[in-house]
Structures are given as structure tokens and as C-alpha cells.
Amino acid sequence: MSADKFLYFGCYQEAGHYLFESIEGHLRKVHNRPEFNFDGLLCPRDPKPYVAALTRLGGLGYSALAFWDYSVDSRGGSNSIFFAPSLVCSGETIAKGAERFFPEVWRRLPEFHFHASASAPAEQLYVPGQWRCPKCSFTLNQFNLNASDGSVTTRDEAGDKCPNCNSPLWRMTWRQDAMEMAERLANEVQLRRAAEERVKVLEAERGAA
Numbered sequence: 001m002s003a004d005k006f007l008y009f010g011c012y013q014e015a016g017h018y019l020f021e022s023i024e025g026h027l028r029k030v031h032n033r034p035e036f037n038f039d040g041l042l043c044p045r046d047p048k049p050y051v052a053a054l055t056r057l058g059g060l061g062y063s064a065l066a067f068w069d070y071s072v073d074s075r076g077g078s079n080s081i082f083f084a085p086s087l088v089c090s091g092e093t094i095a096k097g098a099e100r101f102f103p104e105v106w107r108r109l110p111e112f113h114f115h116a117s118a119s120a121p122a123e124q125l126y127v128p129g130q131w132r133c134p135k136c137s138f139t140l141n142q143f144n145l146n147a148s149d150g151s152v153t154t155r156d157e158a159g160d161k162c163p164n165c166n167s168p169l170w171r172m173t174w175r176q177d178a179m180e181m182a183e184r185l186a187n188e189v190q191l192r193r194a195a196e197e198r199v200k201v202l203e204a205e206r207g208a209a
């Protein structure tokens, strides 16, 4: 098999943990990849089922989404892992891949939640609540006003379109934000120098008068 496929480790139709690849949505056992045997090692410490933790496996070039899973085998220690062939993908992306490549496994899960470890990368990558138009650079800060307690929190759901050109808005990365801030700062410094020069001229004129 190629080294760049989604993989699933866990129970399928019977007790016992095995590694599977997806052949057009059907599971086929993989016997020759012992490096993917992380049985029970990558799940959250808390034994609550269907809460998926994200782990980067640098040496393998894979990311793993692992959770305690009692949907086939109800005995303690039963777990499932979805492996995605990427070191930067989000937990959501792995879950989407799981749904697409292992639909039988995905459908049998009674519920599914992300552990805090699975959402951290998105927070590190994007400015919370900030959206931007890739065409005209219009920037929008999205907030929710929570009527129950009056608090204001950032809103990161897609959907809003640019009021200038009707393009879908993209999330703003911290890098884009930092570069824009640097540009704005350079402009401000120029304005300040010009203002200082103007003050000098005015003071000289007053001194001469």
C-alpha cells in the first residue's frame, strides 16, 4: 500500500485491535505496518469515550486522532485511532477523512467530541474572530453577544461575505496579521516624521517673526 493514505486502527465487526486501510470505503486489514501499533497509547487520560485527542507523529509523517471506543467491544481499554497522512491538518480535517474513508466506523460511533488537544493548532494559526476578503482586503471582526450573561466572545464560523465584492471571507492568520501591523506601523512612523518636520518649520517661522 502507499504510505500516504488515511488509516484506521481499532475494532471492526469483532473484538481485537487491527490496522485497516480503506479500499473505496471498505476496510481491509493491513498486516505489515507495525509502526502504527499505538494501542491505547494516544487516547486522553480521562476514560470518557468518544473524546478524541490529537497527536503529531513526526517520524511517520502522520497525525493521529485517538479516543476510547466501546461501540464494538465494551471492555475497558478498547480504543480507536484515525491516522491522517499530514503533520499540520486539524482535528476536524481528520474527522472528515474518517467519515469519508471509514464510513462504517464513523457511523457506528454514538457521539464524537474533540479533546482540547485537537483544537489548539487552529488557535495557534488563526486570529480568533478575524476574517478577511482575499480580493479587496476588507477585514471583519466577528463577535457573539451572549444575551444570557452579557459577555462578548469571538465567532469563528464561516458564512459572512465581503460587503464590497461579495467574496467569501477567509480566516486571518497570525502571520498575515503581524505583517499588516508592521506595514501600518511603518506608515505611522512616516506620518510622525512628517509632522515633526512641520513642527520644526513652524517653530522656526515663529522664532523669525
Ligand SMILES: [Zn+2]
Residues within 6 Å of the ligand: 133, 134, 135, 136, 137, 138, 162, 163, 164, 165, 166, 167
Ligand atoms: Zn472584498
